[in-house]
Amino acid sequence: GNSVTQMEGPVTLSEEAFLTINCTYTATGYPSLFWYVQYPGEGLQLLLKATKADDKGSNKGFEATYRKETTSFHLEKGSVQVSDSAVYFCALMIGGYQKVTFGIGTKLQVIP
């Protein structure tokens, strides 16, 4: 079956620190990969995505590269802000089937 593994956290960083949230996956087929962000009390927002190997998704200073050889899609940001505090979900979808498989979510807390 399909699965996504990511650290649960919480991850606590000081403002302007470098962020890495690891995500690895197993999938039957060729998945599209996503990072979603959930701010407190809100639903999920798509942060970035990549649909094939070596693609890099980027948005709002966040980046993630689809690494087929290591089955990974790690999320990075060079300098985090307090406003980045949220829960980040790594996810995959096998095209055509549309079921999204989510990781457990990583809580990020950025302190001033």
Added chain:
Amino acid sequence: GAVVSQHPSRVICKSGTSVKIECRSLDFQATTMFWYRQFPKKSLMLMATSNEGSKATYEQGVEKDKFLINHASLTLSTLTVTSAHPEDSSFYICSATLIAGANEQYFGPGTRLTVT
């Protein structure tokens, strides 16, 4: 574009009553809508997939008689939690896809259900 809304955003109901949650695609027609449940400190669990005009497909372990899903139009799906119990308290999130086979889902803001 591709905005999905949910109503209500929060609801409190008494045990034994039923509560309906609406999911609407505001600026597009959604061929397929999905309902997820999010447990505290857990990831999202897919409950069911619904297509307009047909019966929903429920995931294993989800009681279809308890969680009634109706997909009346291409822009509206409803989830009714029947005879709610405190263990049904959760965050329910819907999502929708633009076209069949699309590789992206658009999520609603979620509904916090509390059963007392």
